[in-house]
Amino acid sequence: MRAILLVILVTLTGWTAATNIEELDWLRERAKQIFRPIPTKPPRIADNPTNPAKEELGKMLFFDTRLSRSGTISCNNCHNLGLGGTDNVSTSIGHGWKRGPRNAPTVLNSVYNIAQFWDGRAVDLKAQVIGPFQSPAEMNNTPDRVEATLKSIPEYVQWFAEAFPEDEEPVSFENVARAIEVFEATLVTPNAPFDRFLKGDDEAMSEQQLHGLRKFIGHGCVTCHRRINVGGNAFFPFGMMKSPKADVRPPEDMGRLQVTGRAMDEFVFRVAPLRNVALTAPYFHSGRVWELEEAVRIMAESQLNAILPDQDVDDIVAFLHALTGEQPEIVYPILPPSTASTPRPEY
Ligand code: HEC
Numbered sequence: 001m002r003a004i005l006l007v008i009l010v011t012l013t014g015w016t017a018a019t020n021i022e023e024l025d026w027l028r029e030r031a032k033q034i035f036r037p038i039p040t041k042p043p044r045i046a047d048n049p050t051n052p053a054k055e056e057l058g059k060m061l062f063f064d065t066r067l068s069r070s071g072t073i074s075c076n077n078c079h080n081l082g083l084g085g086t087d088n089v090s091t092s093i094g095h096g097w098k099r100g101p102r103n104a105p106t107v108l109n110s111v112y113n114i115a116q117f118w119d120g121r122a123v124d125l126k127a128q129v130i131g132p133f134q135s136p137a138e139m140n141n142t143p144d145r146v147e148a149t150l151k152s153i154p155e156y157v158q159w160f161a162e163a164f165p166e167d168e169e170p171v172s173f174e175n176v177a178r179a180i181e182v183f184e185a186t187l188v189t190p191n192a193p194f195d196r197f198l199k200g201d202d203e204a205m206s207e208q209q210l211h212g213l214r215k216f217i218g219h220g221c222v223t224c225h226r227r228i229n230v231g232g233n234a235f236f237p238f239g240m241m242k243s244p245k246a247d248v249r250p251p252e253d254m255g256r257l258q259v260t261g262r263a264m265d266e267f268v269f270r271v272a273p274l275r276n277v278a279l280t281a282p283y284f285h286s287g288r289v290w291e292l293e294e295a296v297r298i299m300a301e302s303q304l305n306a307i308l309p310d311q312d313v314d315d316i317v318a319f320l321h322a323l324t325g326e327q328p329e330i331v332y333p334i335l336p337p338s339t340a341s342t343p344r345p346e347y
């Protein structure tokens with residue numbers, strides 16, 4: 001009788017998982033079938049070979065506010081590398097204080113996502129970059145004006161030539177995109193506790209984080225959130241089982257439907273990558289949810305039709321904290337000065 005009670009207690013508390021080595025190994029093997037650790041070396045991009053000059057140039061362009069029409073907005077405004085690669089506001093503020101319709105996703109590890117943007121409308125980082133330069137609610141610039149700015153600064157002309165030695169016209173909008181892409185590919189965050197666990201370190205995650213991982217798998221979060229970025233790997237409706245409230249999923253943003261025109265893509269979004277998610281509040285494409293606990297509850301209800309007990313929510317949130325990796329160390333670049341022919345800020 002006592003044994004049965006103990007079994008029930010153990011099952012209810014989920015206490016078995018981390019406490020014995022066999023169970024831990026089983027959990028690790030299971031997890032390795034679903035996820036992959038972030039490699040310690042940044043990836044190479046097949047159609048955009050990197051070199052040190054290109055990477056350094058990409059970093060400068062990422063930080064250079066003069067590539068916006070107003071002269072005040074750089075990629076780093078909204079993808080602040082000191083804040084987990086995001087701006088930590090609901091929806092970003094761009095040119096003329098305009099608010100965009102969506103929350104800024106992190107640029108960290110974005111090289112590992114199957115496609116870029118909440119709706120996946122850009123196939124890769126290179127294709128993505130041309131968007132923000134031109135978007136009226138972001139940098140509100142034109143390719144010509146970006147090129148004119150860069151060509152007016154002799155150091156940039158020289159550095160483009162070094163970064164793209166084979167090109168006859170090294171300073172081009174396309175090469176801006178290429179340079180930023182190779183820089184962004186370096187923005188990866190290896191060695192999160194979860195990665196260390198996957199690689200065999202039994203001490204890397206706390207007991208609660210291990211429970212959280214079991215529950216993340218057990219409740220079916222991994223139907224969608226998988227692979228290297230614990231998401232960023234597929235497209236699914238936000239509201240698979242139950243529509244989230246309109247303030248969390250505003251009815252006017254229909255996600256991939258706006259990209260493909262297919263009715264079946266209504267409210268379909270890219271599965272959010274969950275790497276460093278503890279740093280990137282607020283949550284969802286609307287940026288309306290500030291607490292990770294609430295985001296987990298909303299997910300369980302809308303995607304799995306489940307109301308999770310508080311304990312499970314807390315454990316899963318603890319696990320999500322184990323996804324925070326080593327942040328890239330960025331030395332702030334000293335940018336070359338403007339000249340008399342550099343286009344003046346317009347705002
Ligand atoms: C005014 C704020 C703002 C600026 C400036 C900005 N972005 Fe973004 N960025 C966003 C928002 C908002 C999204 C999401 C838009 C969407 O999904 O429709 C985004 C998406 C992205 C993504 C996709 C990430 C993912 O996981 O899907 C990348 C990469 C990115 N931006 C890089 C850049 C680069 C590089 C620059 C500079 C050239 C830049 N951004 C400038 C706000 C900004």
Ligand code: HEC
Binds near residue numbers: 270280284316
């Ligand atoms: C059916 C697929 C699916 C399932 C199952 C699922 N998710 Fe998601 N998840 C998504 C999609 C799609 C998004 C992006 C929603 C949006 O458009 O804002 C998302 C977003 C999130 C976010 C917000 C991340 C951010 O940066 O804004 C968190 C946190 C999250 N999911 C956790 C979970 C947890 C925990 C579970 C299990 C309880 C789970 N998800 C189950 C598809 C799923």
